[in-house]
Amino acid sequence: MPPRVIVTAAIIERNGAFLVTRRPRGVHLEGLWEFPGGKCESDESLAGCLEREIREELGTPCEVGREIFSVSHAYPDRIVELHFHACRLTGEPQPLLRQEMRWVTRQELRHLDFPPADADFIEALVRGAEPA
Secondary structure, three states: OOOEEEEEEEEEEEOOEEEEEEOOOOOOOOOOEEOOEEEOOOOOOHHHHHHHHHHHHHOOOEEEEEEEEEEEEEOOOOEEEEEEEEEEEOOOOOOOOOOOEEEEOHHHHOOOOOOHHHHHHHHHHHOOOOOO
């Protein structure tokens, strides 16, 4: 059985747009768009993981809100347990890992390539579900 990986994603909305980043080369699912976040370490809470990942990826602290969606998805080499949390940045984001970063509207989300695990959540956002 493939390993289970617990992953968090920050849903950051500002002025009707969501912050997304593109996965860099050399990582699982490279080139796909994602909501910022990452893998939890074994001793980390979901909120702690998001706080760390946002500081590392975007260089700003964040306030982690409630979990708004979760999903488990089986890829050939791993099972990803993905937790989406509403978050608010307390600073201005900078792409510290040289990743591409964009603010996109709900409708633009459906035109970007996201990992398969994100599909149901993206569809809910496009239909107008409230993330916060």
